[in-house]
Amino acid sequence: xxxxxxxxxxxxxxxxxxxxxxxxxxxxxxxxxxxxxxxxxxxxxxxxxxxxxxxxxxxxxxxxxxxxxxxxxxxxxxxxxxxxxxxxxxxxxxxxxxxxxxxxxxxxxxxxxxxxxxxxxxxxxxxxxxxxxxxxxxxxxxxxxxxxxxxxxxxxxxxxxxxxxxxxxxxxxxxxxxxxxxxxxxxxxxxxxxxxxxxxxxxxxxxxxxxxxxxxxxxxxxxxxxxxxxxxxxxxxxxxxxxxxxxxxxxxxxxxxxxxxxxxxxxxxxxxxxxxxxxxxxxxxxxxxx
Amino acid sequence: xxxxxxxxxxxxxxxxxxxxxxxxxxxxxxxxxxxxxxxxxxxxxxxxxxxxxxxxxxxxxxxxxxxxxxxxxxxxxxxxxxxxxxxxxxxxxxxxxxxxxxxxxxxxxxxxxxxxxxxxxxxxxxxxxxxxxxxxxxxxxxxxxxxxxxxxxxxxxxxxxxxxxxxxxxxxxxxxxxxxxxxxxxxxxxxxxxxxxxxxxxxxxxxxxxxxxxxxxxxxxxxxxxxxxxxxxx
Ligand SMILES: Nc1ncnc2c1ncn2[C@@H]1O[C@H](COP(=O)(O)OP(=O)(O)OP(=O)(O)O)[C@@H](O)[C@H]1O
Ligand SMILES: [Mg+2]
Numbered sequence: 001x002x003x004x005x006x007x008x009x010x011x012x013x014x015x016x017x018x019x020x021x022x023x024x025x026x027x028x029x030x031x032x033x034x035x036x037x038x039x040x041x042x043x044x045x046x047x048x049x050x051x052x053x054x055x056x057x058x059x060x061x062x063x064x065x066x067x068x069x070x071x072x073x074x075x076x077x078x079x080x081x082x083x084x085x086x087x088x089x090x091x092x093x094x095x096x097x098x099x100x101x102x103x104x105x106x107x108x109x110x111x112x113x114x115x116x117x118x119x120x121x122x123x124x125x126x127x128x129x130x131x132x133x134x135x136x137x138x139x140x141x142x143x144x145x146x147x148x149x150x151x152x153x154x155x156x157x158x159x160x161x162x163x164x165x166x167x168x169x170x171x172x173x174x175x176x177x178x179x180x181x182x183x184x185x186x187x188x189x190x191x192x193x194x195x196x197x198x199x200x201x202x203x204x205x206x207x208x209x210x211x212x213x214x215x216x217x218x219x220x221x222x223x224x225x226x227x228x229x230x231x232x233x234x235x236x237x238x239x240x241x242x243x244x245x246x247x248x249x250x251x252x253x254x255x256x257x258x259x260x261x262x263x264x265x266x267x268x269x270x271x272x273x274x275x276x277x278x279x280x281x282x283x284x285x286x287x288x289x290x
Numbered sequence: 291x292x293x294x295x296x297x298x299x300x301x302x303x304x305x306x307x308x309x310x311x312x313x314x315x316x317x318x319x320x321x322x323x324x325x326x327x328x329x330x331x332x333x334x335x336x337x338x339x340x341x342x343x344x345x346x347x348x349x350x351x352x353x354x355x356x357x358x359x360x361x362x363x364x365x366x367x368x369x370x371x372x373x374x375x376x377x378x379x380x381x382x383x384x385x386x387x388x389x390x391x392x393x394x395x396x397x398x399x400x401x402x403x404x405x406x407x408x409x410x411x412x413x414x415x416x417x418x419x420x421x422x423x424x425x426x427x428x429x430x431x432x433x434x435x436x437x438x439x440x441x442x443x444x445x446x447x448x449x450x451x452x453x454x455x456x457x458x459x460x461x462x463x464x465x466x467x468x469x470x471x472x473x474x475x476x477x478x479x480x481x482x483x484x485x486x487x488x489x490x491x492x493x494x495x496x497x498x499x500x501x502x503x504x505x506x507x508x509x510x511x512x513x514x515x516x517x518x519x520x521x522x523x524x
Contacts, residue, residue, distance in 0.1 A: 165392065168381070168385055168388070168389060168392075169389075169392060171378065171380070171381060172378045172381065172389055175378040175379060175380055175381065176376050176377075176378060176379075178340055178372075178376065179372060179376035179377070179378065180378075180389075181338075181339075181340060181360040181361065182338055182340070182360060182364065182369070182370050182372060182376075183364065183389045183390060183392045183393070183437070183441070184360070184361040184364035184365060184392050184393030184441075185361065185392060186359075186361050237380075
């Protein structure tokens with residue numbers, strides 16, 4: 001393998017890490033604050049992808065422009081699901097919410113398959129295959145755009161959690177729920193908002209994914225697994241942790257694709273075990289929302 | 291100001307408080323003492339709405355608050371410095387202190403109160419941007435008291451402030467609290483260290499296995515032979 005291939009691989013990995021960070025960040029805050037491992041996270045990503053697909057296919061709306069709509073849709077879906085379904089078992093052990101979100105995933109995928117069929121679909125704006133080159137390294141516009149938007153949304157989430165009163169209440173809830181209640185935080189509201197935000201970010205990730213990759217109703221499962229691995233790799237509970245985890249995972253994915261196609265997941269799990277042995281709390285350690 | 295009548299409360303099937311009666315008047319400093327596991331924290335949690343009472347009444351400024359959600363109770367003016375401090379470890383000192391004012395919207399008054407608590411605890415001023423989890427025990431307690439004060443409470447409840455702290459640090463913090471009391475605050479002080487609590491308070495209640503077994507002025511309790519023997523080891 002030549003140095004060009006290597007450089008291209010590095011660039012691809014970095015670009016991919018942005019989208020993967022966005023895939024994992026919503027999963028991470030829901031896990032960190034609500035202590036729920038949301039198996040349906042990938043299904044929310046799939047829904048976001050379909051929002052963008054339908055808006056593009058039916059109305060010709062540019063996929064990048066449909067991201068806010070995808071986020072709003074998933075925000076509402078997430079809020080309602082948390083408030084009226086997950087809230088019923090909120091203090092339940094991890095296994096109960098695990099099963100509940102697992103069931104939710106199956107329902108969402110079934111409904112999507114029923115209404116939209118199982119076909120692979122693609123969002124293909126005019127600039128789909130276009131890009132530019134630096135030296136001989138190719139940079140597709142859509143990947144660069146996805147990278148930039150992922151960083152932007154991740155940054156906005158950070159600003160929201162750190163600098164707003166509501167964001168601080170969410171972090172406080174994740175750190176000590178009773179202490180948060182003693183300050184007057186309405187926990188049910190904090191939880192619903194967090195879950196809705198996590199879902200909205202999943203929606204954005206789905207929109208971005210739909211621009212670069214074909215989509216179908218079962219696409220989400222692979223992303224739930226990625227989100228999980230990234231959170232454990234990076235360390236639960238911090239945005240920098242998720243970004244580090246996503247970067248590492250993107251390199252594993254891209255380079256195992258070059259050197260050992262088909263072994264991607266095995267290698268990822270191997271690295272995961274290695275990281276956990278060396279640093280049980282993940283690369284960045286356990287941080288701010290826990 | 292606060293009137294508790296025949297309060298019964300506990301955790302699930304385990305009843306901890308039995309027919310507790312207690313009263314706190316405006317401007318008073320009242321101590322609640324009792325040994326390990328007597329139910330002091332449980333009583334404070336019930337007043338704050340973290341635990342729903344089984345029966346009985348808690349009236350605050352004439353309004354029944356038993357069973358209200360905790361956010362309503364903070365809103366009405368009861369704040370608590372909980373046992374073990376319960377700071378938000380990953381948040382900065384400033385963020386922790388400001389969480390105390392979470393339910394308030396009076397921006398200017400909040401700023402005033404913020405300046406006041408920093409003046410009470412100058413040490414906090416130097417640590418504002420440090421993670422609360424990285425503070426020493428004494429500093430954490432200062433931060434917790436500062437957070438409790440930021441609620442601008444009509445009634446402030448402080449649970450086991452002295453636990454695990456060096457006497458000198460405890461004294462520093464109580465001096466700050468005395469300044470707050472001098473401004474007319476109403477305070478409920480919970481301590482296992484009976485002498486320490488009685489020194490601060492006008493009146494006191496003694497809780498034993500979930501029941502109020504004794505109450506009276508601090509002086510009366512200090513002179514009480516049973517208290518001397520059981521709680522002060524004299
Ligand atoms: N979450 C809980 N679930 C069940 N029982 C509890 C719980 N918390 C406390 N208890 C029990 O309730 C009783 C009273 O505890 P509480 O913490 O109110 O006592 P305390 O007077 O505050 O003691 P300390 O001085 O040690 O803080 C104890 O027997 C304790 O074991
Ligand atoms: Mg206690």
